[in-house]
Amino acid sequence: MNALLRDNAQLRRQLHTALAENEAQRAEKSRETARLGERVTELRAELAGHEAAAAKLAGQLHTLQQSLxxxxxxxxxxxxxxxxxxxxxxxxxxxxxxxxxxxxxxxxxxxxxxxxxLAPEQIPGLPAADDEATALTGKCILCIGTHSSATEAYRGIVEGRGGRFLQQHAEQLENPKDIAAALSSADLVICQADSISRQDCRRLHAQCRQSDTPCIFLQKPGPAGFGRIVSAAFAPGERITLR
The missing domain is CATH 1.20.5 (Single alpha-helices involved in coiled-coils or other helix-helix interfaces)
Known part of the structure; x- marks a missing residue:
């Protein structure tokens, strides 16, 4: 019987402890609920203020639109x-x-x-007949390498006969894609062999063969030789072969 009484007393103490903890948690929940209620009230007040401000701005916009x-x-x-x-x-x-x-x-x-x-014989590369003067109409001549003293003369020969002249430095043709892009619109390639390396010459020669673009290597730069090559390349019945 004494053991039962002791157990009963212990259970009563545990019950009182549990009840106290439950009451403390209930009080905390009540305080948290009150805080949340206060925050909801604040948010509703802020929302009402925003709505009032939006309505005021809408009224001002309407007034402005009416005035303008x-x-x-x-x-x-x-x-x-x-x-x-x-x-x-x-x-x-x-x-x-x-x-x-x-x-x-x-x-x-x-x-x-x-x-x-000037006399006709004094003009380098000047064609002797009108048919040669129009032989380059619609043609594009690509000159590889550069000689500053001769480039403008080359350009004058080509454009004076109705053609289009392009100039490319050998350094601009570092890979086959660059060469292919340069050759895409060219009807004739004239390479000034003394101004580019042998490796560049071989690379250009191979790409011209692949694209079936006539290619002539000019050993000595000069308007006279350039003019003769251009005239021969587009003379009626002639076809320049790669060499």
Whole structure:
């Protein structure tokens, strides 16, 4: 019986402890619930303030729109003015390019006029007949290597016959892709062999064979030899072979 009484007393103490812990947790939950309620009230007040501010701004926008009935038209006109200014800038840049090109051709025309005043035999590479003068129409001549003293003369020979002249330095053709890109629009390749390495010559020669582009190696630079090669390359009935 004494053992039962002791067990009963111990259980009563445990029950009182559990009840006290439960009461403490209930009080904590009540305080947390109260805090959450207060926070919800604060958030609702903030939301109401934001809604009031939004309504005020909407009213101000409406008032502004009413005071400026042509606001949309003004915005459209402003965008059109911006577009027109951009087009004007583009046209100005294009005009500058055309003026530069016109000046370039004016200088070439004056140079041609001076050359025409010379005897025909004094003009390097000048064709002797009108059929040669138009033989390069629509043709593109690619010159590999550079000699600053002869390049402009080469250009004058080609463009004077209606063709297009391109100049490439050997250093620009470091790999087959670069060579293929250079050859893509060329009808004839003239390589100034003394201004590029043997390795570059072999690489260029192989790529020309692959693309079936006529290629001539010019051993000694000079307008006279260049003009003869170009004339022979596009003479009626002639076909230049790779060599």
């Amino acid at each position: 009935p042509d606001l949309r038209e003004r915005q459209i006109l402003a965008r059109r003015a911006t577009d027109a200014e951009a087009r004007a800038n583009a046209l100005s840049a294009r005009l500058a390019e055309q003026e530069s090109a016109a000046e370039h051709w004016r200088r070439r025309y004056l140079s041609a006029q001076k050359q025409l005043a």
